[in-house]
Amino acid sequence: MGASAIPETARRGRPLSERTENAILGATAALLDEKGLSEITMEEIAATAGVGKASLYRRWPSKGTLAFDAFGARFLSRQPLVDTGSLRGDLTAALRAWLRTVHNTRTGRTLRGLIAEVQRDDALASAWNERFLTPVRARHRVMIERAVARGELPHDADSDLLLDLAYGPLYHRLLHGHLPLTVGFVDDVVAAVMAAGRAGDPAGAPRG
Amino acid sequence: MGASAIPETARRGRPLSERTENAILGATAALLDEKGLSEITMEEIAATAGVGKASLYRRWPSKGTLAFDAFGARFLSRQPLVDTGSLRGDLTAALRAWLRTVHNTRTGRTLRGLIAEVQRDDALASAWNERFLTPVRARHRVMIERAVARGELPHDADSDLLLDLAYGPLYHRLLHGHLPLTVGFVDDVVAAVMAAGRAGDPAGAPRG
Amino acid sequence: MGASAIPETARRGRPLSERTENAILGATAALLDEKGLSEITMEEIAATAGVGKASLYRRWPSKGTLAFDAFGARFLSRQPLVDTGSLRGDLTAALRAWLRTVHNTRTGRTLRGLIAEVQRDDALASAWNERFLTPVRARHRVMIERAVARGELPHDADSDLLLDLAYGPLYHRLLHGHLPLTVGFVDDVVAAVMAAGRAGDPAGAPRG
Amino acid sequence: MGASAIPETARRGRPLSERTENAILGATAALLDEKGLSEITMEEIAATAGVGKASLYRRWPSKGTLAFDAFGARFLSRQPLVDTGSLRGDLTAALRAWLRTVHNTRTGRTLRGLIAEVQRDDALASAWNERFLTPVRARHRVMIERAVARGELPHDADSDLLLDLAYGPLYHRLLHGHLPLTVGFVDDVVAAVMAAGRAGDPAGAPRG
DNA sequence: TCGTAACCGAGACGGTACGTCTGGTCTTTTT
DNA sequence: AAAAAGACCAGACGTACCGTCTCGGTTACGA
Numbered sequence: 094m095g096a097s098a099i100p101e102t103a104r105r106g107r108p109l110s111e112r113t114e115n116a117i118l119g120a121t122a123a124l125l126d127e128k129g130l131s132e133i134t135m136e137e138i139a140a141t142a143g144v145g146k147a148s149l150y151r152r153w154p155s156k157g158t159l160a161f162d163a164f165g166a167r168f169l170s171r172q173p174l175v176d177t178g179s180l181r182g183d184l185t186a187a188l189r190a191w192l193r194t195v196h197n198t199r200t201g202r203t204l205r206g207l208i209a210e211v212q213r214d215d216a217l218a219s220a221w222n223e224r225f226l227t228p229v230r231a232r233h234r235v236m237i238e239r240a241v242a243r244g245e246l247p248h249d250a251d252s253d254l255l256l257d258l259a260y261g262p263l264y265h266r267l268l269h270g271h272l273p274l275t276v277g278f279v280d281d282v283v284a285a286v287m288a289a290g291r292a293g294d295p296a297g298a299p300r301g
Numbered sequence: 302m303g304a305s306a307i308p309e310t311a312r313r314g315r316p317l318s319e320r321t322e323n324a325i326l327g328a329t330a331a332l333l334d335e336k337g338l339s340e341i342t343m344e345e346i347a348a349t350a351g352v353g354k355a356s357l358y359r360r361w362p363s364k365g366t367l368a369f370d371a372f373g374a375r376f377l378s379r380q381p382l383v384d385t386g387s388l389r390g391d392l393t394a395a396l397r398a399w400l401r402t403v404h405n406t407r408t409g410r411t412l413r414g415l416i417a418e419v420q421r422d423d424a425l426a427s428a429w430n431e432r433f434l435t436p437v438r439a440r441h442r443v444m445i446e447r448a449v450a451r452g453e454l455p456h457d458a459d460s461d462l463l464l465d466l467a468y469g470p471l472y473h474r475l476l477h478g479h480l481p482l483t484v485g486f487v488d489d490v491v492a493a494v495m496a497a498g499r500a501g502d503p504a505g506a507p508r509g
Numbered sequence: 510m511g512a513s514a515i516p517e518t519a520r521r522g523r524p525l526s527e528r529t530e531n532a533i534l535g536a537t538a539a540l541l542d543e544k545g546l547s548e549i550t551m552e553e554i555a556a557t558a559g560v561g562k563a564s565l566y567r568r569w570p571s572k573g574t575l576a577f578d579a580f581g582a583r584f585l586s587r588q589p590l591v592d593t594g595s596l597r598g599d600l601t602a603a604l605r606a607w608l609r610t611v612h613n614t615r616t617g618r619t620l621r622g623l624i625a626e627v628q629r630d631d632a633l634a635s636a637w638n639e640r641f642l643t644p645v646r647a648r649h650r651v652m653i654e655r656a657v658a659r660g661e662l663p664h665d666a667d668s669d670l671l672l673d674l675a676y677g678p679l680y681h682r683l684l685h686g687h688l689p690l691t692v693g694f695v696d697d698v699v700a701a702v703m704a705a706g707r708a709g710d711p712a713g714a715p716r717g
Numbered sequence: 718m719g720a721s722a723i724p725e726t727a728r729r730g731r732p733l734s735e736r737t738e739n740a741i742l743g744a745t746a747a748l749l750d751e752k753g754l755s756e757i758t759m760e761e762i763a764a765t766a767g768v769g770k771a772s773l774y775r776r777w778p779s780k781g782t783l784a785f786d787a788f789g790a791r792f793l794s795r796q797p798l799v800d801t802g803s804l805r806g807d808l809t810a811a812l813r814a815w816l817r818t819v820h821n822t823r824t825g826r827t828l829r830g831l832i833a834e835v836q837r838d839d840a841l842a843s844a845w846n847e848r849f850l851t852p853v854r855a856r857h858r859v860m861i862e863r864a865v866a867r868g869e870l871p872h873d874a875d876s877d878l879l880l881d882l883a884y885g886p887l888y889h890r891l892l893h894g895h896l897p898l899t900v901g902f903v904d905d906v907v908a909a910v911m912a913a914g915r916a917g918d919p920a921g922a923p924r925g
Numbered sequence: 926t927c928g929t930a931a932c933c934g935a936g937a938c939g940g941t942a943c944g945t946c947t948g949g950t951c952t953t954t955t956t
Numbered sequence: 957a958a959a960a961a962g963a964c965c966a967g968a969c970g971t972a973c974c975g976t977c978t979c980g981g982t983t984a985c986g987a
Contacts, residue, residue: 104985105984105985106932106983106984106985107932107983107984108931108932108985109931110933113933132421134972134974135974136972136974139935143934144933145933146934146935146976147933147935147975147977148932206421208476208477209417209421210417212413212416213337221477226479227479230479254470257470257474257486257490258466258493260473261470261471261474262465262469262470264469264476264477265468265469266465266469268416268472269419269429269430269472271430271438278465281462282462282466284500285462285466285496286493288493288497288500289497291496292493313955313960313961314952314954314961314962315952315953315963315964318963318964321963342941344942352964353963353964353965353966354943354965354966355944356965359963526958526959529958529959529960547837548837550946550947550948551947552946552947552948555960555961560959560960561959561960561962562948562949563961564959566949572948621836622836624833624836625834627893629755634894637893638894643895667905670886670909673896673902676889677887677888677889678878678885678886679885680893681881681884682885684888684892685845686846687846688877688881694878694881697878698881701882701909701913704909707912728935729979729980730937730978730979730980731935731979732936732979733937737937758967759968759970760967760969761968767939768939769939769940769941770969770971771939771972772937772939774971775937
């Protein structure tokens, strides 16, 4: 989304300035630390970065994509993959890390704002999927694969299902706020995922 | 949110017109059938309703609250509570009804737009909780209570947890769109909730 | 303009309340003492008078006519007609009284506001002429007639012209503010009118 | 009032477009030819000019100042200064030109509207003085100076007074409409000014 | 070493929508 | 039936941002 794509041949003309790019990303991150995405304007980002608005639009097509670039790396870096030796341990570690990252934090507010933005912008939705959800899920999927290798889960365990069972309830409370996001809740969710996994290949259950 | 609050004594001056209110709600609903919430403007609603803008702001403080009033009743009416005689049957019926209501429908798009709006407006978030989430969850909780009465679930089953386990994964796919919302997925989620429920008090203890 | 028109027969229903009328005129006068006519709204007048807007529009068709009624009598009462025994004395007394009334006073500001209002409302312009200009000019014309009777002016002296020669320059400076309105200026204008009057029939003929 | 002020150094950013400015002034002038200033809205001017509202407010702080810029030059150009060889001739030519320009013309209606506007806006009043009244009076003052040079008026003739004696009665009738603005009236006013001028230094008359 | 293409910051551009305000009218209940 | 209250429709107000374009100027490649 940001500056990428190595040109086949060196492109003519003045190249995009790395300083400008960093200034924009820095200003965006700083503003996201202060307030919600919907309260930030492109003009404000440009002014804060000491940059013309055109330099924003030259790189990112919308506020959402820019915020996503300014936000994504930091978020991903806070979702480490640890190997505790058991699926329950891995899941607990992963979901608690997610909880710490988003619960009552500026990062959580930004994440909510980005998900809101995704609902109104199909292009951003694609980017969100490819650049954020896919990698984070690939990382999480490793937990499932290790559990299969250990024999904790059957060979045909549905990793997509299990991940949605784990993260779905958490995002649900994050976005709707109907009930608190607590460590206890996270542990209950982990227990439920364990139960569902042990119950055998859920995809094999009879359905209509 | 809209006209409410029974006056202690008859209020002075010209009362809010029911015709005007209905015209506004009707226009909003019609526009929500055409396009997304974020593409609709208050000016457009007023013009469609043949009403002054002030008559909108006199009743609703924001577009979100208005959309919520125009949308809520319809949505709730499409989430019937049926008694099939078993928890699995009840859950399957409820989640499939939800799926039919939101999957690739205008209602689904509107629901996504409203959830996005809720992320940026605390007042709307409260209304969303009180006027939408709380009643819909109360209705769904009946399923859990019936299962407890039947002996399908232990007495201390955590209905909040079970409902989040059921609806969380569905909303997750609705909002992120990383994987399709299918009947098969719904049935898998039901199976997982059943497994989690049978496993006893999910909040705690080791299970064999 | 205001409450007038004696009913042929006693009118049916509740009569227009004199209290209401006085409250409106009082509120208007009070507001005109505070600020300019263009900064006052009908809603403000109604609120200040503790009266419904309909009670304003029932009596006066526009803000200008109302202001005119609230203002007119006071202004006229401050333009006394004195008989000093000479045209120069009469004119000096009249123009100086006008100067005292309007120079750097709230009355002057209101007068300017009303004249501005008259430019954009033909109905008000008529009222202004009939109810304000005509009576005040009739009163001033007496000065000219007395001067003719004394032999200070020829029998065919054009009183309209002489009055416009006297008041025109004063209103000019009041409305344009290009030069100060001073007693010296008033006296110079009186001298000029005297000269013009003495020169014989101003409408015509060559003079030596 | 509009785009002016030569920049000390080349100004940064995109300069104000002359095309836009002309479009706005043209649209304003066209609308002023159709109807009165008070019936014209900023939105209408922007739409007619094919221009955003911000481009109006970027240049002019109010409708009055804009109308003034659109109107001023045209009006001034219709008040030529001719040298007829005598004060009476010069005055007659100037006042008759004024009469032709404003009597029952769109220009006259606009002039009345602007004078009304000036009464409610101090900033506009200043502009009106500096940019309209001062130059037009400077031009007219030449008539007086030539008359002094010819010996028609004493050396200490008060040009401000004489100009107000000449134009005051005309504006008086224009704004109040109590009596018609005719050529005969103009000639009478000229005669009066001549008489006042010949009567010697009016400023020297005794006063209290 | 020059030309030129694409960048740079600044800010004006045509637009849209905002939420407020006012005008003049209409609809209540109360007097 | 007029009173006070206040909602009604209509639409202008001046502001804020949008995403694009224009300006004078800079940078770095390729000829």
